[in-house]
Amino acid sequence: MSLTYLRYEVLRTFRNRRFLLFSLGFPLVLFLVVASTNRHATLEGVSFPLYYMAGMASWGAMLGIISSGSRISVERQQGWTRQLRITPLSPRAYLLAKVVCGYLTALLTMVVLFAAGTALGVRLGVREWAVMVGLVLVGLIPFGLLGVMAGHLLKPDSLGPAVGGLSALFALFGGAWGPIASHGALLDLVRDIPSYWLVQSGTVAYGGGGWPLQGWVVVGVWSLAAARLAFVAYRRDTARVA
Amino acid sequence: MTTSTPVGAGLVLRDLAKSYGPVAAVRGVDLSIAPGETVALLGPNGAGKSTTIDMILGLAPPDAGSVTVFGSSPARAVADGRVGGMLQTGQLISELSARELVAMVAALYPRALPVDEVLAIAGIQGFATQRTTELSGGQAQRVRFAMALVANPDLLVLDEPTAALDVEGRHDFWASMSEVARQGKTILFATHYLEEADSYADRIVLMARGRVVADGAATDIKSRVGGKTIRATLPGVGVDALRSLPGVTGALRRGEAVSLACSDGDAALRALLGAYPDARDLEVRGAGLEEAFLELVAEDEEAAR
Numbered sequence: 265m266s267l268t269y270l271r272y273e274v275l276r277t278f279r280n281r282r283f284l285l286f287s288l289g290f291p292l293v294l295f296l297v298v299a300s301t302n303r304h305a306t307l308e309g310v311s312f313p314l315y316y317m318a319g320m321a322s323w324g325a326m327l328g329i330i331s332s333g334s335r336i337s338v339e340r341q342q343g344w345t346r347q348l349r350i351t352p353l354s355p356r357a358y359l360l361a362k363v364v365c366g367y368l369t370a371l372l373t374m375v376v377l378f379a380a381g382t383a384l385g386v387r388l389g390v391r392e393w394a395v396m397v398g399l400v401l402v403g404l405i406p407f408g409l410l411g412v413m414a415g416h417l418l419k420p421d422s423l424g425p426a427v428g429g430l431s432a433l434f435a436l437f438g439g440a441w442g443p444i445a446s447h448g449a450l451l452d453l454v455r456d457i458p459s460y461w462l463v464q465s466g467t468v469a470y471g472g473g474g475w476p477l478q479g480w481v482v483v484g485v486w487s488l489a490a491a492r493l494a495f496v497a498y499r500r501d502t503a504r505v506a
Numbered sequence: 507m508t509t510s511t512p513v514g515a516g517l518v519l520r521d522l523a524k525s526y527g528p529v530a531a532v533r534g535v536d537l538s539i540a541p542g543e544t545v546a547l548l549g550p551n552g553a554g555k556s557t558t559i560d561m562i563l564g565l566a567p568p569d570a571g572s573v574t575v576f577g578s579s580p581a582r583a584v585a586d587g588r589v590g591g592m593l594q595t596g597q598l599i600s601e602l603s604a605r606e607l608v609a610m611v612a613a614l615y616p617r618a619l620p621v622d623e624v625l626a627i628a629g630i631q632g633f634a635t636q637r638t639t640e641l642s643g644g645q646a647q648r649v650r651f652a653m654a655l656v657a658n659p660d661l662l663v664l665d666e667p668t669a670a671l672d673v674e675g676r677h678d679f680w681a682s683m684s685e686v687a688r689q690g691k692t693i694l695f696a697t698h699y700l701e702e703a704d705s706y707a708d709r710i711v712l713m714a715r716g717r718v719v720a721d722g723a724a725t726d727i728k729s730r731v732g733g734k735t736i737r738a739t740l741p742g743v744g745v746d747a748l749r750s751l752p753g754v755t756g757a758l759r760r761g762e763a764v765s766l767a768c769s770d771g772d773a774a775l776r777a778l779l780g781a782y783p784d785a786r787d788l789e790v791r792g793a794g795l796e797e798a799f800l801e802l803v804a805e806d807e808e809a810a811r
């Protein structure tokens with residue numbers, strides 16, 4: 265794929281202020297407000313700011329990466345994908361650019377949230393930061409694919425509520441705003457949701473650990489399922505509008 | 507009308523058909539365009555022009571028939587960057603300036619022209635740094651034109667390229683198209699402006715209700731209908747005598763002036779002057795492309811009934 269094309273796609277992403285405001289501004293403000301009033305509390309065995317930082321970074325990154333894929337829907341409605349289809353750009357390169365842009369927004373959200381966390385007293389070693397970032401990046405894969413699926417399935421006017429609602433639900437059940445279960449059947453259930461592992465990235469990285477096997481399996485299975493769904497949505501969509 | 511595919515053929519459509527549900531948008535189009543030809547696609551709304559263009563560009567699969575572009579499939583030709591197109595519908599994406607958008611598209615083609623050169627040709631410099639969302643309709647159209655041009659393709663397919671352009675824009679557009687044609691590129695454009703087809707196309711393809719109803723040079727198409735009208739000042743000759751001249755189908759007298767309806771204007775004029783050398787104030791008017799267009803489309807509708 266042409267790097268110039270990718271560069272302009274990235275430029276577009278970071279010029280979209282509303283998009284940045286939602287995927288970056290909301291989690292940041294929420295983090296600052298909630299974490300500063302609970303600076304010295306602990307949660308799930310780690311400091312409250314660390315837990316909440318990982319939670320809000322996960323939510324923001326999830327929002328960013330889902331939105332990026334879902335923008336396909338807008339570009340389809342505008343007729344832009346038709347215009348691109350009469351250029352040598354392959355559909356795969358188009359999707360890849362969307363995923364790269366999603367990851368870049370997610371990275372920006374993480375950097376900003378981690379800086380805010382540091383300001384509120386979160387202290388981690390280099391290795392711990394690296395593990396946390398790495399786990400979030402891997403944990404985002406199913407959400408990037410779900411974004412692509414939404415981009416092919418939804419009309420632009422239903423996109424905002426759908427993407428916002430979907431990521432809020434994932435964040436809520438994943439425990440981004442605080443764990444929703446500490447034991448029992450509900451915990452077993454949320455541990456099967458990939459956003460749970462996204463949020464856990466901070467907790468498990470603290471002290472040098474990583475996901476247990478279950479985390480990798482859940483993220484892996486969801487990624488495969490989402491990839492399948494995204495592919496089916498893509499096929500159906502391009503066949504219909506052609 | 508079907509011709510065998512010549513070696514190095516430009517664009518060949520064979521018995522192309524496409525329906526949308528119950529609507530037969532294109533019903534068996536045969537067309538072959540040689541490399542370097544400039545062809546205008548005319549036809550009333552809903553004639554199937556855009557549907558045909560979609561199939562040429564590989565945007566819609568034909569239900570039947572085939573399209574070959576320079577001997578390969580549309581998808582292949584597009585992937586090789588040999589095709590550039592301006593679609594009838596579609597907005598420009600936001601968050602980029604006009605120049606950035608053209609540069610982004612240019613980056614996708616293997617043999618793209620320099621962006622600034624194309625901006626100049628398309629008359630975009632004046633607003634090149636403006637965001638695409640802030641452009642007027644005609645300015646946006648110029649940007650779309652620039653996106654097609656910057657590709658530097660061998661085949662340019664333009665669906666109503668001058669819609670929304672002002673007089674100057676249209677003039678600029680055709681000036682640059684003539685330049686492109688001079689470079690030996692193949693151009694196919696759909697339009698509702700008959701004078702554009704008349705002045706800039708080597709050949710006109712007229713579509714109606716999903717079929718090609720006429721195909722030829724503008725002069726051929728005009729001569730297919732109505733023929734010519736000859737007026738002259740010629741006192742003292744009976745209309746019956748005039749009517750019997752070769753190529754004349756009808757004659758009318760008003761005072762000293764006569765007017766002859768002719769199926770073959772040239773033969774009629776020669777015969778008239780041969781028989782009546784004192785005929786004065788001769789005036790030959792051809793049926794315009796517009797008359798031809800209306801009549802051929804009407805004929806087709808007649809036949810459908």
Ligand SMILES: Nc1ncnc2c1ncn2[C@@H]1O[C@H](COP(=O)(O)OP(=O)(O)OP(=O)(O)O)[C@@H](O)[C@H]1O
Nearest residue numbers: 526529531549550551552553554555556557558594
């Ligand atoms: N996506 C579609 N779904 C259903 N019907 C369609 C679709 N596109 C075109 N049609 C129908 O196919 C026929 C041909 O349409 P087409 O757009 O090819 O016409 P056209 O010659 O380009 O007309 P115009 O001069 O108005 O642009 C019309 O009857 C139109 O309603």
Ligand SMILES: [Mg+2]
Nearest residue numbers: 555556594665
């Ligand atoms: Mg059309």
